[in-house]
Amino acid sequence: MTLTKVRLGGLEPKYVGRRNLIINGAMQVAQRGTSATGKTANGYYTCDRWDFLYTSMGTWSFDQSTTVPSGEGFSNSLKLTCTSADASPAAADKVAVQYHFEGQDLQQLKYGTSDASSLTLSFWVRASKTGTYVVNFLNKDNSRQNSQTYNIATADTWQYVTISIDGDTSQGFDNDTGNSLEVNFYLGAGTNNTSGTLQNSWGADTAANRAVGQVNLADTDNATWFITGVQLELGSQDTPFEHRSFGEELLLCQRYYQTVSSFSGYGSSSTGVQGNLAFMTQMRAEPSVTLNGGTIRLTDSANNKDSSTNPSSTFGDLDGAAINMGGFSGLTQHRPYIMQGSDGFAAFNLESEL
Numbered sequence: 404m405t406l407t408k409v410r411l412g413g414l415e416p417k418y419v420g421r422r423n424l425i426i427n428g429a430m431q432v433a434q435r436g437t438s439a440t441g442k443t444a445n446g447y448y449t450c451d452r453w454d455f456l457y458t459s460m461g462t463w464s465f466d467q468s469t470t471v472p473s474g475e476g477f478s479n480s481l482k483l484t485c486t487s488a489d490a491s492p493a494a495a496d497k498v499a500v501q502y503h504f505e506g507q508d509l510q511q512l513k514y515g516t517s518d519a520s521s522l523t524l525s526f527w528v529r530a531s532k533t534g535t536y537v538v539n540f541l542n543k544d545n546s547r548q549n550s551q552t553y554n555i556a557t558a559d560t561w562q563y564v565t566i567s568i569d570g571d572t573s574q575g576f577d578n579d580t581g582n583s584l585e586v587n588f589y590l591g592a593g594t595n596n597t598s599g600t601l602q603n604s605w606g607a608d609t610a611a612n613r614a615v616g617q618v619n620l621a622d623t624d625n626a627t628w629f630i631t632g633v634q635l636e637l638g639s640q641d642t643p644f645e646h647r648s649f650g651e652e653l654l655l656c657q658r659y660y661q662t663v664s665s666f667s668g669y670g671s672s673s674t675g676v677q678g679n680l681a682f683m684t685q686m687r688a689e690p691s692v693t694l695n696g697g698t699i700r701l702t703d704s705a706n707n708k709d710s711s712t713n714p715s716s717t718f719g720d721l722d723g724a725a726i727n728m729g730g731f732s733g734l735t736q737h738r739p740y741i742m743q744g745s746d747g748f749a750a751f752n753l754e755s756e757l
Contacts, residue, residue: 421645422634422636422637422642422645423634423635423636423644423645423647424504424508424509424635424636425452425502425633425634425635426451426452426652426655426656427450427451427452427453427652427655427656428526428631428632428633428634428644429477429478429479429631429632429633429644429646429647429652430450430453430467430468430477430479430480430481430630430631431478431479431649431652431653432450432451432452432649432652432653432656433449433450433451433467433479434451434653434656434657434660434661434662435447435448435449435451435660436449437449437466437467438464438465438466438467439464439465440464440465440486441462441464441486442455442457442462442463442464442465443457443459443461443462443463444457445457447660447756448465449465449466449467449481450465450467450479450481451656451659451660452502452503452656452659453481453500453501453502454500454501454502454503454756455498455499455500455501456497456498456499456500456501456587457497457498457499458495458496458497458498459489459492459493459495459496460489460492460496460497460498460591460592460593460621461485461486461487461488461489461498461591461621462485462486462487463483463484463485463486463498464483464484464486465481465482465483465484466481466482466484467479467480467481467482468480468481468482468629470482470529470629471527471561471631472527472529472561472563472631472632473561475527475632475644476644476646477527477631477632479631480527480529480629480630480631481500481629481630481631482627482628482629483500483590483627483628483629484625484626484627485620485621485623485624485625485626485627486624486625487624488621488622488623488624488626489591489619489621489622490619490621490622490623492591492592492593492619492621493593494593494594494595495593495595496591496592496593497589497591497592497593497595497596497614498589498590498591498592498620498621499539499587499588499589499590499592499614500587500588500590500630501585501586501587501588502585502586502633503582503584503585503756503757504582504583504584504585504586504757505579505580505581505582505583505687505757506544506576506577506578506579506580506581506583506584507578507579507580509576509583509584510576510578511637512570512575512576512637513570513575514542514570514571514572514574514575514576515571515572515573515574515575515576516572516575517572518570519569519570519571519572520570520637520638521567521568521569521570521637521638521639522540522567522568522570522635522636522637522638523565523566523567523568523635523636523637523638523639523640523641524538524565524566524567524568524586524633524634524635525563525564525565525566525632525633525634525636525641525644526563526564526630526631526632526633526634527561527562527563527564527630527631527632528553528555528561528562528564528628528629528630529559529560529561529562529627529628529629529630530555530558530559530620530626530627530628530629531558531559531620531623531625531626531627531628532555532558532618532620532623532626533554533555533556533557533558533618534554534555534618535552535553535554535616535617535618536552536553536554536555536588536589536590536617536618537550537551537552537589537601537613537614537615537616537617538550538551538552538553538566538586538587538588538589539585539586539587539589539613539614540568540584540585540586540587541584541585541586541587541608541613542571542574542576542583542584542605542608543581543582543583543584543585544574544575544576544577544581544583545574545575545576546607546608547571547573547574547605547606547607547608548602548605548606548607548608548609548612548613549568549571549602549603549604549605549606550601550602550603550612550613550614550615551566551568551603552601552603552616553566559627561629565641567639567640567641568604568605569604569605571605573605580687580688581757582757586635587613588630589613589614589617590617590620590621590628591617591618591619591620591621591622592613592614592617594611595610595611596610596611596613596614596617597611597613597614597615597616597617598611598615599611599612599615600612600615601615601616632644654683654684657682657683657684657686658684658685658686658687658755659686659687659754659755659756659757660752660753660754660755660756661682661683661684661686661690661752661753662695662749662750662751662752662753663680663749663750663751663753664743664744664749664750665741665742665743665744665750666678666679666680666726666741666742666750667739667740667741667742668726668739668740668742669737669738669739669740670734670735670736670737670738670740671727671736672734672736673731673732673733673734673735673736674729674730674731674732674734675727675728675729675731675734676701676727676728676731676734676740676742677725677726677727677728678725678726678740678742679723679724679725679726680723680724680725680726680751681722681723682721682722682723682724682753685721685722686721686722686753686755687721687755687756687757688721688755689716689719689720689721689724689755690716690719690724690753690754690755691716691752691753691754691755692714692715692716692724692726692751692752692753693713693714693751693752693754694711694713694714694750694751694752695744695748695749695750695751695752696744696746696748696749697711697744697745697746697748698710698711698744698745698746699711699714699728699742699743699744699745699750700742700743700744700745701731701734701740701741701742702740702741702743703735703738703739703740703741706733707745708731708732708733708734708740709731709745710728710729710730710731711730712728712729712730713728714726714727714728714751715727715728726742726751728742
């Protein structure tokens with residue numbers, strides 16, 4: 404019998420199937436909101452899965468922007484704006500955008516063996532300041548790093564960047580749900596992270612070698628940096644960006660963060676209520692549960708009751724939890740209630756980010 408190789412839609416076979424290790428690389432999903440201002444702390448703002456690494460270096464705003472490279476099939480980008488400059492950062496200061504990977508999702512890289520795979524990172528980027536920028540790959544399980552640079556040649560112009568790194572034959576990643584690998588896109592750093600020699604191959608994590616040569620984007624008010632189309636894949640060759648549907652990206656993001664608009668419970672006392680919540684998908688770890696915005700309203704057939712007391716989770720696991728909440732008054736024990744946001748916000752945030 405003769406076998407014939409058939410090309411799918413003109414694509415090379417290596418382009419077919421799941422390639423991108425990054426979730427939400429096209430910045431489609433922003434469950435926390437599309438803008439955030441006045442940020443001076445670590446945290447997740449706007450686009451899901453993209454973390455902010457920060458130590459006392461300017462004030463920043465975040466936007467899920469519609470400014471994108473023309474003709475590339477993207478609808479959104481992540482935009483950072485420095486709204487209060489820091490032209491003279493202290494030694495420990497730094498600012499970067501981070502992406503975190505679970506160790507169990509990296510076993511295919513075969514790091515720590517002689518067959519360790521090379522990796523290629525590709526992305527579209529635009530910045531108001533020209534010069535050298537650093538991308539740092541940090542193995543959190545074994546304190547190893549690899550830092551590479553890219554150059555913004557023309558201000559306020561989209562450019563496509565590819566970075567390839569060799570596999571690390573020395574150390575691998577733990578096969579678990581912990582934070583095993585970080586990819587850090589530096590925007591500025593003090594001498595604690597810039598005073599050494601750039602570690603441009605896999606080696607020990609020395610802080611001074613992480614971001615050598617990095618420009619200070621934070622030295623100017625209203626400086627901007629945009630990124631989209633982020634792809635990390637096996638091999639030394641970049642391939643076209645793997646576009647996924649919004650629904651698929653949302654479901655992948657909900658492993659780490661979900662919002663819940665309402666669910667049912669019952670009066671556990673005159674001031675408290677309890678309800679059983681099934682998560683929309685299995686989460687990475689038992690999540691923290693917080694209020695989203697203002698107050699929670701309990702609704703029954705006769706009355707509305709409000710509370711701004713933060714909820715607690717008991718009997719939780721990766722798939723659901725019993726949610727307890729106090730701060731009400733006049734509840735009837737065992738009466739059913741609907742818990743929902745009283746001010747237009749979703750009721751609860753569930754977070755199990757890395």
